Amino acid sequence: MSDKHIDEFSGVSTTGHEWDGIRELDNPMPRWWLIIYYATIVWAVLYMIAYPAWPLVRESTRGLLGYSSRSEMRAELAAANAAKANYIAAIGSKSVKEILADDKLRTFAAAAGAAAFKVNCVQCHGSGAQGSPSYPNLNDDDWLWGGSPEAIQQTITHGIRYAEDPNTRTSEMPSFSGLLQPKEIIQVAAFVASLSNKAEGASAADIAAGKEIFAQNCASCHGDNGKGNREFGAPNLTDAIWLYGSTPAAIAAQVRSPRHGVMPAWGVRLGDTTVKELTVYVHSLGGGE
Secondary structure, X not given: OOOOOEOOOOOOEEEEEEEOOEEEXXXXXXXXXXXXXXXXXXXXXXXXXXXXOOXXXXXXXXXXXXXXXXXXXXXXXXXXXXXXXXXXXXXXXXXXHHHHHOHHHHHHHHHHHXXXXXXXXXXXXXXXXXXXXXXXXXXXOOOOOOOOHHHHHHHHHHOEOOOOOOOOEOOOOOOOOOOOOXXXXXXXXXXXXXXXXXXXXXXHHHHHHHHHHHHHHOHHHHOOOOOOEOOOOEOOOOOOOOOOOOOHHHHHHHHHOOOOOOEOOHHHHHOHHHHHHHHHHHHHOOOOO
């Protein structure tokens, strides 16, 4: 004779558990739920047999189907590289001008160039190519040697003042500390600062005297009007873009003991194709001509 308690309202036996007079009915699980539950167990067992599942010391069980996520990844990478191969070959065989004229090729080259820029160029020019103190901003339109695609490619390929490349861009401003008197340096700095309206505090007499000194010593490279000369890499002194500071004091320091930046020649390091990709990317930043 069973001693189980039967619920008087539902007629279902209880489990024997009771909390504050509340008893738990011993209803069976729904059949559909049990079928799904057992099916998942069977599925799990079959999955462990068919696919890699159990970790071992150096690898895992291989499974009857021989599936490998690493093999799948290698196949996908191979397919991606094969898809890129045609673009890379085209970039290698075409000039930068031809690449820019092809929308698909230009888009691919700019994306590849952006990746190469992040690896090789951000350390000096910044992640957004905005530059930093003593390193130029590549987004503006102030280019010492020109911002055309060909000029940018030449600069990237051979670098700037890079001694190991015979075709590197070279131009050095001489130190005027031994050529001009201290007062004359202050005067020419005042005049140069006045060209971009930065000569606060400088006297009219110093600016006038500096103009004469500039004509005698500086105009041959920077031009009579101070607009610069790309043939020599001489910067425009009349705009608001300054690499080493635009105050009279900063300009005087550059006149006394000029600083000369150095950029590596990337042609040998990266190869012609990557240089072209970088050229397209830098040109696309908005400052390229």
